Amino acid sequence: MKSGAVFRKEQFVIPSGVIYLDGNSLGPLPRIASRRITEVVEREWGQALIRAWNECAWMEQPARVGDLIAKLVGAPGGSIVMGDTLSIKVYQALASALQMRPDRKIILSDSGNFPTDLYMAQGLIESLDKGHELRIVAPEAVERSIDETVAAVMITQVDYRTGRLHEMNRITSAAHDAGAVMIWDLAHSAGAVPVQLTDSGCEFAVGCTYKYLNGGPGAPAFIYVRPDLVETVRPALAGWMGHDVPFAFDRDYRPANSIERMRVGTPPIIQLSALEAAMQIWNGVDMGDVRAASIELSERFIAEVEKRCPALHLVSPRDPAARGSQVSFRFEHGYAAMQALIDRGVIGDFRAPDIMRFGFTPLYLDTGDIVTAAEVVEDVILNRLWDNPRYKQVNSVT
Numbered sequence: 001m002k003s004g005a006v007f008r009k010e011q012f013v014i015p016s017g018v019i020y021l022d023g024n025s026l027g028p029l030p031r032i033a034s035r036r037i038t039e040v041v042e043r044e045w046g047q048a049l050i051r052a053w054n055e056c057a058w059m060e061q062p063a064r065v066g067d068l069i070a071k072l073v074g075a076p077g078g079s080i081v082m083g084d085t086l087s088i089k090v091y092q093a094l095a096s097a098l099q100m101r102p103d104r105k106i107i108l109s110d111s112g113n114f115p116t117d118l119y120m121a122q123g124l125i126e127s128l129d130k131g132h133e134l135r136i137v138a139p140e141a142v143e144r145s146i147d148e149t150v151a152a153v154m155i156t157q158v159d160y161r162t163g164r165l166h167e168m169n170r171i172t173s174a175a176h177d178a179g180a181v182m183i184w185d186l187a188h189s190a191g192a193v194p195v196q197l198t199d200s201g202c203e204f205a206v207g208c209t210y211k212y213l214n215g216g217p218g219a220p221a222f223i224y225v226r227p228d229l230v231e232t233v234r235p236a237l238a239g240w241m242g243h244d245v246p247f248a249f250d251r252d253y254r255p256a257n258s259i260e261r262m263r264v265g266t267p268p269i270i271q272l273s274a275l276e277a278a279m280q281i282w283n284g285v286d287m288g289d290v291r292a293a294s295i296e297l298s299e300r301f302i303a304e305v306e307k308r309c310p311a312l313h314l315v316s317p318r319d320p321a322a323r324g325s326q327v328s329f330r331f332e333h334g335y336a337a338m339q340a341l342i343d344r345g346v347i348g349d350f351r352a353p354d355i356m357r358f359g360f361t362p363l364y365l366d367t368g369d370i371v372t373a374a375e376v377v378e379d380v381i382l383n384r385l386w387d388n389p390r391y392k393q394v395n396s397v398t
């Protein structure tokens with residue numbers, strides 16, 4: 001079985017009795033990250049103090065970790081840097097893209113995009129005040145909506161709600177044929193599906209690292225800039241860490257002649273160290289094997305759930321090739337049902353208005369987990385275990 005090749009559950013802290021189907025939202029704690037955080041806090045921060053910026057190579061960490069991410073998403077070294085959160089990186093990529101096409105005013109995105117990506121675009125348009133417009137079309141309509149008025153196409157490859165997967169190379173080619181700049185958001189792609197950024201030819205890509213990359217809550221985002229643009233792209237947020245020589249303390253901003261120009265301020269060292277350690281888990285892991293195992297698990301889950309619970313309706317594409325590494329079902333009482341599942345150790349999540357979402361992460365899930373999870377889903381749905389007032393109290397994070 002393919003999944004055996006990538007299964008390394010012993011490297012993660014998974015509480016006993018838990019089947020974790022939410023690694024698409026917050027990856028579990030890698031044991032190596034836990035050890036590394038303690039070491040960074042006690043030895044580097046505690047003992048080396050300010051000297052650690054040099055002695056422990058803290059200053060180089062955003063680019064060093066970027067190179068680790070690059071290996072996983074088919075990008076060369078020196079094309080990715082870490083920092084900030086994904087929202088900020090979306091803003092930077094988009095602002096840079098618009099500067100590359102000053103005569104065009106349209107930003108094209110789709111209705112399956114994650115709200116923050118759209119909000120950041122709206123905010124950017126307002127602050128630029130140059131008459132840009134955010135055009136949001138249905139996911140199926142993206143390709144045919146790209147025309148010569150479009151400055152930038154900004155798409156999240158995997159729809160956070162349905163798991164619908166966009167064809168990266170096709171849409172990128174369509175954007176380029178029309179002279180538009182292509183920005184991919186890989187939030188639900190990096191560590192989930194094979195990605196080949198160089199092959200795609202896209203100008204920018206961004207993504208977060210606390211989902212499938214297990215960097216921990218608030219782990220910094222990454223930004224990719226196509227190597228031929230790295231020395232000319234405008235980073236939009238002109239922070240001192242993106243300056244050519246931050247410690248020259250020049251009065252005027254001059255961006256670094258490398259991907260480091262996309263840095264903004266002081267990097268989150270503890271969080272980056274957790275991520276850097278977590279990235280070691282991917283050593284020897286082939287993303288093709290991860291994909292094969294993820295499809296095997298998600299196909300099995302769909303079959304088991306549909307067989308047991310006719311009340312749940314699949315909203316993810318049925319064709320696994322058109323899906324990322326998550327499966328979503330629509331159920332009228334989805335919120336309460338998810339709370340009941342979580343209470344029984346099967347952790348997925350809920351997305352308004354009625355979507356129960358399950359993530360598949362073959363590094364720490366196997367077929368046995370999937371069948372057990374489906375049995376618990378059946379128990380909750382058929383025996384109406386969700387129909388309990390305490391499962392209907394909506395929390396701030398769903």
Ligand SMILES: *Cc1c(COP(=O)(O)O)cnc(C)c1O
Pocket residue numbers: 085086087088113114116117156160185187188208221
């Ligand atoms: C998870 C996710 C985000 C989160 O952005 P943060 O700034 O890290 O909170 C943004 N965009 C997409 C597409 C996501 O899936």
